Amino acid sequence: MSALTAQSSPRGPKPKRLTPARVGLYGFVAMSCLFFLAPLYVMIITSLKPMEEVRLGYIFKWPDSPTIQPWIDAWSSACTGLACEGIHSGFYNSIKITIPSVMVSIFAGALFGYCLSFWKMKGSNFLFGLLLLGAFLPYQLFIYPLVRIYAWAGAYGTMFNIITVHTIFGLPVMTLLFRNYFSSVPIELFKAARVDGAGFWRIFLSVMLPLATPVVIVAVILQVTGIWNDFLFGTVFAGQNNWPMTVLLNNIVNTTQGERHYNIDMAATILTAAVPLTVYFVSGRWFVRGIAAGAVKG
Amino acid sequence: MSALNSHATGNPADASVAVRDLLIAYGSLVVLDKLSLDIPKGEFLVLLGPSGCGKSTLLNSIAGLLDITDGEIWISGKNVTWEEPKDRGIGMVFQSYALYPRMSVYDNMAFGLKIAGLPKSEIEERVGRAAKMLKLEPLLKRKPSELSGGQRQRVAIGRALVRNVDVFLFDEPLSNLDAQLRSELRVEIKKLHQDIGNTMIYVTHDQIEAMTLADRIAVMKGGIIQQLDDPHTIYNRPKNLFVAGFIGSPAMTFLNGKITALNGAPAVDVGGGVVVPLGRYQFEAGSSAPAAGTDVVLGVRPEHIITGSPADGTEDGRRFWTKGQVKMLEPTGADTILWTEVGGQNLTVRVDSDHEVALYAHFDFAFDLDRASLFDKASGDRL
Numbered sequence: 271m272s273a274l275t276a277q278s279s280p281r282g283p284k285p286k287r288l289t290p291a292r293v294g295l296y297g298f299v300a301m302s303c304l305f306f307l308a309p310l311y312v313m314i315i316t317s318l319k320p321m322e323e324v325r326l327g328y329i330f331k332w333p334d335s336p337t338i339q340p341w342i343d344a345w346s347s348a349c350t351g352l353a354c355e356g357i358h359s360g361f362y363n364s365i366k367i368t369i370p371s372v373m374v375s376i377f378a379g380a381l382f383g384y385c386l387s388f389w390k391m392k393g394s395n396f397l398f399g400l401l402l403l404g405a406f407l408p409y410q411l412f413i414y415p416l417v418r419i420y421a422w423a424g425a426y427g428t429m430f431n432i433i434t435v436h437t438i439f440g441l442p443v444m445t446l447l448f449r450n451y452f453s454s455v456p457i458e459l460f461k462a463a464r465v466d467g468a469g470f471w472r473i474f475l476s477v478m479l480p481l482a483t484p485v486v487i488v489a490v491i492l493q494v495t496g497i498w499n500d501f502l503f504g505t506v507f508a509g510q511n512n513w514p515m516t517v518l519l520n521n522i523v524n525t526t527q528g529e530r531h532y533n534i535d536m537a538a539t540i541l542t543a544a545v546p547l548t549v550y551f552v553s554g555r556w557f558v559r560g561i562a563a564g565a566v567k568g
Numbered sequence: 569m570s571a572l573n574s575h576a577t578g579n580p581a582d583a584s585v586a587v588r589d590l591l592i593a594y595g596s597l598v599v600l601d602k603l604s605l606d607i608p609k610g611e612f613l614v615l616l617g618p619s620g621c622g623k624s625t626l627l628n629s630i631a632g633l634l635d636i637t638d639g640e641i642w643i644s645g646k647n648v649t650w651e652e653p654k655d656r657g658i659g660m661v662f663q664s665y666a667l668y669p670r671m672s673v674y675d676n677m678a679f680g681l682k683i684a685g686l687p688k689s690e691i692e693e694r695v696g697r698a699a700k701m702l703k704l705e706p707l708l709k710r711k712p713s714e715l716s717g718g719q720r721q722r723v724a725i726g727r728a729l730v731r732n733v734d735v736f737l738f739d740e741p742l743s744n745l746d747a748q749l750r751s752e753l754r755v756e757i758k759k760l761h762q763d764i765g766n767t768m769i770y771v772t773h774d775q776i777e778a779m780t781l782a783d784r785i786a787v788m789k790g791g792i793i794q795q796l797d798d799p800h801t802i803y804n805r806p807k808n809l810f811v812a813g814f815i816g817s818p819a820m821t822f823l824n825g826k827i828t829a830l831n832g833a834p835a836v837d838v839g840g841g842v843v844v845p846l847g848r849y850q851f852e853a854g855s856s857a858p859a860a861g862t863d864v865v866l867g868v869r870p871e872h873i874i875t876g877s878p879a880d881g882t883e884d885g886r887r888f889w890t891k892g893q894v895k896m897l898e899p900t901g902a903d904t905i906l907w908t909e910v911g912g913q914n915l916t917v918r919v920d921s922d923h924e925v926a927l928y929a930h931f932d933f934a935f936d937l938d939r940a941s942l943f944d945k946a947s948g949d950r951l
């Protein structure tokens with residue numbers, strides 16, 4: 271073959287060309303970034319401005335004399351209704367609510383999903399159908415009956431109340447998640463464990479749960495963000511002493527008296543959003559790693 | 569039907585594994601019907617049959633991994649019908665390896681022993697012994713995902729081995745492996761059986777595996793054991809048309825014909841003027857030549873056909889010479905498959921690859937009458 275024909279004939283990787291589709295795609299990505307990042311930029315710089323600068327109304331303008339005072343105020347002295355103690359008590363309440371709710375709902379969901387996949391009894395498919403229905407019914411339907419039930423049991427407006435409510439409402443989706451994962455696990459693995467003498471709990475804890483790490487991570491992301499961001503259940507069931515951060519944030523932002531402290535509002539909002547954001551950034555890495563580990567069929 | 573499916577030979581307590589009247593039904597779907605079977609100690613029994621015939625169901629019932637509808641399972645002289653799998657004295661190896669993905673090779677093998685509460689030194693010793701036998705010693709710290717398919721299956725065998733059990737159950741252990749590994753591991757399993765002498769029940773749909781490994785083969789179809797015999801008998805004296813057609817590759821040729829009389833002896837007229845004498849055919853015990861005019865099927869294995877010519881001095885009463893035409897040639901390396909026609913019916917012949925035959929040539933060949941099979945066309949049973 272002569273050098274000339276070798277040059278002109280196709281060989282090696284196909285040269286990439288900029289197609290209109292690609293231009294459109296990049297354009298779309300850029301627009302989306304702008305759309306989501308612009309408000310975040312405004313929030314951050316506003317939270318770093320003293321009120322005098324905020325009043326001027328140049329929302330995109332970089333602060334002339336940046337200050338972290340609004341953040342301190344938001345944390346410890348902003349008024350949430352009558353009390354002026356900032357948002358920090360809500361932060362601790364949210365943690366106290368979120369951690370047990372997430373742990374219990376994921377553990378129970380994994381357990382139910384495991385039962386539905388490996389220990390099928392008569393009616394377990396029906397049970398699963400019922401659970402699915404539960405996942406899709408609007409939960410506003412249940413609020414009033416639940417208030418009555420908890421009040422009757424003398425547990426209304428307590429930590430126990432809000433934690434159990436989050437657990438119950440998290441269960442259908444958690445169960446669905448784990449059942450779907452476990453039903454893709456070869457049944458032979460379960461059989462092998464039984465021949466090895468492992469019982470119900472041993473198979474669950476030593477074989478299936480370690481296998482489900484990627485799902486556990488997904489579940490943690492879903493539950494932490496869902497429960498942390500919850501407002502409705504918190505307002506209704508938690509009781510004033512246990513109000514989560516979202517409720518306090520609302521109270522700060524919606525105070526009707528006096529001047530609006532936009533810088534404090536912004537700081538409080540970012541503080542409230544910080545936890546789910548961190549979960550996304552930290553667990554996203556784990557998430558990808560978990561998926562990759564699971565993809566190599568063991 | 570139930571009588572057909574009974575292969576019990578004695579007292580269930582005397583066998584290594586005994587199955588009595590095993591019935592497995594899902595609603596109205598009967599998967600195994602009143603199956604009875606005795607497996608003596610140390611036997612390598614292969615369950616062979618097409619996919620969906622109930623092989624895994626039978627194996628899982630023996631293992632105790634399945635709720636049975638009716639019947640009994642006996643292992644090592646004990647009625648274990650209601651026992652948990654772990655208490656039955658069995659080890660099991662699965663097609664998909666079923667290794668615990670998050671545990672090391674060592675922990676995979678030690679898992680059952682830890683649950684049983686064995687002391688650490690004992691566990692180490694047993695795992696070490698199994699690892700040595702299966703050449704897994706350098707791999708003990710690895711995770712299953714870091715092993716090749718063949719290595720994974722050896723770990724799974726090791727996991728069964730460390731349990732020190734009497735009975736090994738294999739459910740298509742080699743089906744996920746490529747051809748090369750499959751034949752390697754097949755030899756290893758055979759050697760393992762020779763070394764430790766346990767009872768082994770081995771499910772496969774691969775007839776080569778069945779023929780090479782088995783002491784006895786149970787050929788199954790539709791939940792019924794069609795024939796239970798040693799590989800030689802299964803191959804040479806198949807009990808019915810299904811077994812005859814399922815075993816052997818290329819498959820046995822079936823020639824449809826009618827019983828006639830030839831010089832006072834029974835013969836089969838397969839059409840086209842070809843009449844095969846049955847004077848030397850060994851009928852099954854208890855059956856004799858059927859009446860003239862009965863529809864029968866003459867089964868001939870491709871390698872039981874002799875080529876050459878009747879004049880070359882090999883003529884004796886064993887052979888019946890006739891002519892056929894080559895329609896297609898298929899060289900496989902070791903030998904050549906001739907797809908031919910005789911009496912208007914297809915006939916497959918296996919000849920040595922040096923044998924020179926031209927396409928469309930007419931050639932002389934002989935049936936080896938001692939090794940032919942004759943079946944009743946209506947019932948499919950061997951005559």
Ligand SMILES: Nc1ncnc2c1ncn2[C@@H]1O[C@H](COP(=O)(O)OP(=O)(O)O)[C@@H](O)[C@H]1O
Pocket residue numbers: 594597599617618619620621622623624625626
């Ligand atoms: N849980 C079940 N429900 C209904 N039918 C089943 C079930 N398990 C197995 N079967 C049926 O039993 C038959 C035998 O299955 P199996 O023993 O797995 O066959 P194989 O010989 O391929 O191992 C199949 O026809 C299958 O459809």
Ligand SMILES: [Mg+2]
Pocket residue numbers: 623624625740
């Ligand atoms: Mg099977």
